[in-house]
Amino acid sequence: MKRLINTSEFTRSSSQLAGQVNGSELLRAADLLFEGRASLEWQVAGTQKKRVEGGFESYLNLKVSGVSQMVCLRCLNSMEVKTELDRTFRLAKDELQAAKLDQDEEIDAIVGSERFELLDLIEDEFIMALPYSPKHENCALPELPATKIGAKVSSNASRSQQIARENSVNSATVEKPNPFRVLAQLKKPNP
Numbered sequence: 001m002k003r004l005i006n007t008s009e010f011t012r013s014s015s016q017l018a019g020q021v022n023g024s025e026l027l028r029a030a031d032l033l034f035e036g037r038a039s040l041e042w043q044v045a046g047t048q049k050k051r052v053e054g055g056f057e058s059y060l061n062l063k064v065s066g067v068s069q070m071v072c073l074r075c076l077n078s079m080e081v082k083t084e085l086d087r088t089f090r091l092a093k094d095e096l097q098a099a100k101l102d103q104d105e106e107i108d109a110i111v112g113s114e115r116f117e118l119l120d121l122i123e124d125e126f127i128m129a130l131p132y133s134p135k136h137e138n139c140a141l142p143e144l145p146a147t148k149i150g151a152k153v154s155s156n157a158s159r160s161q162q163i164a165r166e167n168s169v170n171s172a173t174v175e176k177p178n179p180f181r182v183l184a185q186l187k188k189p190n191p
């Protein structure tokens, strides 16, 4: 599977590439995932737009969608997380120009190259799209009253519950998992 692109050529010729990637290939994301489980589809498209003052501006559009498993911070069981992202980046010729573009434009800038590794970009965006504090909407494990935490549960669980509580404001951003699907995932043998 070809994942290295020459960004200048790719955008000039309005090229497109698509593929699939599994959690086992995403080494940096693996720590955030339950048993490194993720199954993603990605699509990259290059475009160029004419500048008013002459020349072109180059853009990369990245779409990533798929399902992965994370550990619920409340019950410590696995939970399904859906990823659906669609982002466009303006290509810069070096870090300096990228920093300048990032200040001026609403669109994010990335540095292009003759050997641009798409997987790095896909993994970066996938990690940033994962919930910061993954939690089931309804856990099987009942929450203990705050006063009894520490006395009744292991340090790991109480820490997770604490984190869960601290981040409960964010819980609305976590997708509601389908309990049957989660169950099916749990019953599946390791790939």
Ligand SMILES: [Zn+2]
Pocket: 072, 073, 074, 075, 076, 077, 135, 136, 138, 139, 140
């Ligand atoms: Zn849970």
